[in-house]
Amino acid sequence: MRYCCPTSIEEAVAILNTDEDARCLAGGATLVAMLNAELLSPSTLVSLRAIADLDGIRHTDSGITIGAMTRHAVVANDQRLNNGLTVVRLAAQEIGHPAIRAVGTIGGAIAHADPSADYPTALLAANAEVEVIGSSGARTVPAGDFFQDYFTTALAHGEMITSIHLANADPGTVSSYFKVARSDGDFAITSMAFCGNFDGSTCTAARVAVGGCASTPLNVTAVDKMLIGAELGSDQVTMAAQALADACDPIDDVRGSADYRRLLVKRLLPRVLQRAIDQGSN
Amino acid sequence: MSKPQSITLHINDEDHDVRVQTQQTLLSVLRDQLYLTGTKLGCNQGVCGACTVLRDGVPTRACLTLAVDSTTFAITTIEGIVPADDLLPIQQAFIDAAAPQCGFCMSGMVLVAKSLLESNPHPTREEIREALSGNLCRCTGYTKIIEAIELMSTRSA
Amino acid sequence: MKALDGIIGQSVPKLEARAKVTGTAVYTDDMFRPRMLTAALLGSPYPHARILSYDTAAALALPGVKTVLTAEDLPPNLIGHTFRDEPILARSKVRYMGEPVAAVAAESLDIARAALRLIEVEFEELPAVFEAEDAMAEGAPILHEDLGNYARVVESPFDGNVVAHIELETGNVDSVWEECDVVVENEYSIPAAQHLYMETCSALAEVDGTGKITVWSSTQQLFGTQMAVAQALGLPMSKVRCIAPSVGGGFGAKFITIEPITAALALKTRRPVKLVLSRDEDMISMRSRHAAKIRMKTGARKDGTLLARDTEIVYNGGAYADFSPVVLEAGMLLAAGPYRIPNARNVGRAVYTNRLRAGAMRGFGVMQPMFAGESQLDELADTLGIDRLDLRIKNAKQSGDKNMGSHYLPVCRVGDCLASIRAHPAFILAAADKGVLGKRRGIGISSVVQQSGLFSSSANIRLAEDGTLIVSTGYIDIGTGSDTSLAQVAAATLGVDIEAVNIVAPDTDGAVYDYGTAADRGAHGVSESVHRAALEVKERLIELTAEILECATADVELRPGGKLGLSGVPDIELSFADVAQRGLYVGGGPIIGQHAWYMQEQTIDPKHTRALGFRMGGGVFYGFAATAVHIEVDETTGQITVLEAWHAADLGRVLNPNGALGQLYGGVVQGISGALMEELVWDSGQLVNPTLMDYKIANSLDAPPEIHGILLENPDPDSPWGARGMAEPCIIGAAPAIANALADATGVRIRTLPLTPERVLMGLIAHED
Secondary structure, three states, rough: EEEEOOOHHHHHHHHHHHOOOEEOOOOOOOOOHHHHHHOOOEEEEEEEOOOOHHHOOEEOEEEEEEEOOOOOHHHOOOOOOOOOHHHHHHHHOOOHHHHHOOOOOOHHHHHOOOOOHHHHHHHOOOOOOOEEEEEEEEEEEEEEHHHHEOOOOOOOOOOEEEEEEEEOOOOOOHHHHEEEEEOOOOOOOOOEEEEEEEEOEEEEEEEEEEEOOOOOOOOHHHHOOOOOOOEEOOOOHHHHHHHHHHOOOOEOOEEEOOHHHHHHHHHHHHHHHHHHHHHOOO | OOOOOEEEEOOEEEEEEEEOOOOHHHHHHHHHHHHOOOOOOOOOOOOOOEEEEOOOOOEEEEOOOEHHHOOOOOOEOOOHOOOOOOHHHHHHHHOOOOOOOOOHHHHHHHHHHHHHHHHHOOOOHHEEEEEEEOOOOOOOOOOOHHHHHHHHHOOOO | OOOOOOOOOOOOOOOOHHHHHHHOOEEHHHOOOOOOOOEEEOOOOOEEEEEEEOOOEEEEEEEOEEEEEEEHOOOOOEEOOOEEEEEEOOEEEEEEOOOOOEEEEEEHHHHHHHHHOOOOOOOOOEEEEEEHHHHHHHOOOOOOHHHOOOOOOOOOEEEEEEEEEEEEOOOOOOHHHOOOHHHHHHHEEEEEOOOOOOOOEEEEEEOOOOOEEEEOOOOOHHHHHHHHHHHOOOOOOOHEEEEEOOOOOOEEEEEEEOOOHHHHHHHHHHOOEEEEHHHHHHHHHHOOOEEEEEEEEEOOOOOOOOOEEEEEEEEEEOOOOOHHHHHHHHHHHHHHOOOOOEEEEEEEEEEEEOOEOOOOOOOOOHHHHHHHHHHHHHHOOOHHOHHHHHHHHHHHHOOOEHHHEHHOOOOHHHEEEEEHOOOOOOHHHHHHHHHHEEEEEEEEEEEEEEEOOEEEEEEEEEEEOOOOOOOEOOOOOOOHHHHHHHHHHHHHHHOHHHHHHOOOOOOOOOOOOOOOOOOOOOHHHHHHHHHEEEHHHHHHHHHHHHHOOOOOOHHHHOOOOOOEOOOEEEEEEEHHHHHHHHHHHHHOOOOEEEEEOOOOOOOOOOOOEEEEOOOOOOOOEEEEEEEEEEEEEEOOOOOOEEEEEEEEEEOOOOOOOHHHHHHHHHHHHHHHHHHHHHOEEEEEEEEEEEOOOOOOOOOOOOOOOOEEEEEEEEOOOOHHHHOOOOOOHHHHHHHHHHHHHHHHHOOOOOOOOOOHHHHHHHHHHHHHH
């Protein structure tokens, strides 16, 4: 196994394109665990730690851009991620434990594409865009297209993630994130993220994402539409929750059964809506 | 097996030239090549925290850190936080609160406590529980470890 | 003048604390020997299969591989704690998935692991059985065809897969149901769980020029390990030396683990060999707590007087007998709980299945029926309309009562344990806090009993030239604080400072004898030996002092700080060093005290209890405790949060308060962890969750922020300083207390562990309908 530590994105892309079996090494939180368990043995590890352009959170006119190598702890503490983007900060706070958040990166987390992880669900609700680059140039992939299957992303061979872009939300947008896990800091049995707007307790815009209940985090346009005009506590929310649960395709595993996950989806929707409203009023 | 490569690691204020494989973790180098065995192997998966070291002062899993990727950092292990014949006040607080039981998690716990108290000398119980949450202990129920940190907080008032 | 024994009851810092907080305590994997090899084990891919052939040639040919062993390279010897039914590498067949089939020693772990992949083993798969009920069914696959031929220290019914079968009955259960105004009967289920010590099993073995093998290992049992290594390899014990360095927890699992195979590799290669199991290897191939299915029926009068309890338990023992018969006996002795129940019948079986062997685990044998019994007590109280605490206190056993078998209980303060929690100010507040809609809160209580003490112990104390004490037992401090409390006992008996006591590291070449760190043996049983040996030292000191002072022994007094003097004459004083050196260099000889004893079990009185299949005895000491929790239930998700916990321990007398509290807190949290999230899950014989990612244990945020430890003292007349064990009962009561708190908060009764959010939510939904 070869190790290289490029200092520019171009250099990294060049290596990824000459070595078919090369893998990017970001924070290592997941990749090194997989190396230790002999689940993975790439020919080359391309460490991204020396590429300064990949690190940090930038505020621009169009929104917020989080570099792929930005640590979870940095995202978790960035108060600029508020209103409609609070969901991303809340998700970062829920990842593992302090020592994991100190090294794990947003790019590494979404490249792994574990549907039970915190970021994918939150980024999907926030309608984030994943900026990727390869030998044929840069492109932007919406979060909804980025996660394609269990541990599978839209990254083509030779491509890497450079940043995650979060567009400015409409004024008054609120968001929330809630995870059910067996133990504090564990991966989700089911998680749910919400971004949207309310007029009092009536929802005027919604984007809901569910984690841990399918091969990818799940956003159902029809459910988002059902929520528009729905008042918290109304049958309309119950019906939307049912539709969302019906759209899930969870599995049974040691964290929980598929039935339980569907039940949680139904029951968590009112909670994430309420939390979003509470956040807006604070 | 690929060919080992020579790297220099900065550990406990000393440079160590070692030959390592790419996939070799910092934990493996610390324990098996440098005999810094105070850092423990508990799960090799980043869950238990027994392998905690400080990387530029921040608690980090040595089992999730590749040695080749660690050359730019200052690594501190339990052996390096204080001269061998001395104790840090936080270590004394651990002793006084009877925090160690089997002791296997202790190096990690002490390093996390040290790091927490440096940034927050008077943490609340909630902040302590949060800081320790990535370090598993099966003997103490965490109670006396938390009490040790609270004792230190009182002493530094 | 300060008392000689003033050190008893003091929170003396742990002797090894400094080493542990500085990272300098040495555990097995921290040791390196010149030319040391690293070993790895190949696990079986099938839960039940015949081994047809091996091909190890390719593995042996790999550069750096020094040896590959299979059962064909080893003597056909079997080992085991109760039956000798277990080979150190699978022989002729495998009985659980992951059972070691071959072992490699190589120049590095990478090479050893690579060699494992080159070993070819031809198997013929056999039908397998995983559940105890299925294993007892007619026509079930038989795991041990040779069951009747195994050497054993306990009896077996030799009936298919049944390892042990016990029935105990006191009174006449069937005759009293009609007298009962209320009868509650239910079934309860407890899953297999794991000890999850932080240090995985590890061993280092080395053969010296004389052919003697030294084995360092992470173990709770020094001499048992020595015997197992010798038996397995066909060597006299005189050729095996075992040493326990620092041990990173055990909780009942580290009783003979990988030492024999590590020794075999060292013997074959004549080089030091270290074998350290990875976490998943450890979880797949070491030990679990017994899964159990329990049917229990309890009857009472209207006024709450308990009249009868009928309990039937089946323990899933896994592939080898291990401690199953002992675990079963503990459960059978105590299934009726810490209560006066005149008619009680306990029927139990431990059964072989094609799963990981189940062994002893903290709370052994008793955790399972206590979950059933303490759940059922609340169900009974609610049916009767009697307060749950009142019902327990009303029926609680008292000092001087008898347990099953007519075992005598000299001290029992279980009622006081319950009362002390009831009176605790924080508990009074918690009991009034019912939470809010959607996040309801409740309290739950349990009271428990565990029996302790097992087999033999001994101590040897020599007075060194400078008057300090060299104390040797062979008991292993696996994190319990026993080295410190034993040093306190020695120091108190002779009135010396703790610094004057040297607790000898466990080494079969130096220690006398102790059975092992199990069953709360330390505070009561091993300390008895240390105390008696110290008394012998005292006697010799006084005799020699009397000779020196030319006075009667009755006129010699022991003075604090390691001194002796003439009674009533403060100026006439000798130090222990003076007397020790007189003995060594002038006359009288070295001053040595010794004590050896067998912790005699109580017998079953046939006039009191009818017994079938009960062989070991048990009931050396009994310990009692009560546990309470205040929980919050998230009714949207089913998640339980333990907000606060109480545990009152009836522990005789406290030797070291900080040490006792550390054990208490740890036991309570381990119990909470087990109750909420721990379960080993198998799929067709394969362990599905053998990692800490998939098998969760409580972290600092899962543990309650506040645990109130109550140490109730009432010296035990049979114990030096009145102390007795308290580290087993504290794990037992958490699960039923939480289940009871859930019922208190929501009305939902769950009789299956763990109380996962899923199980709780399904219960809440069923309850609403």
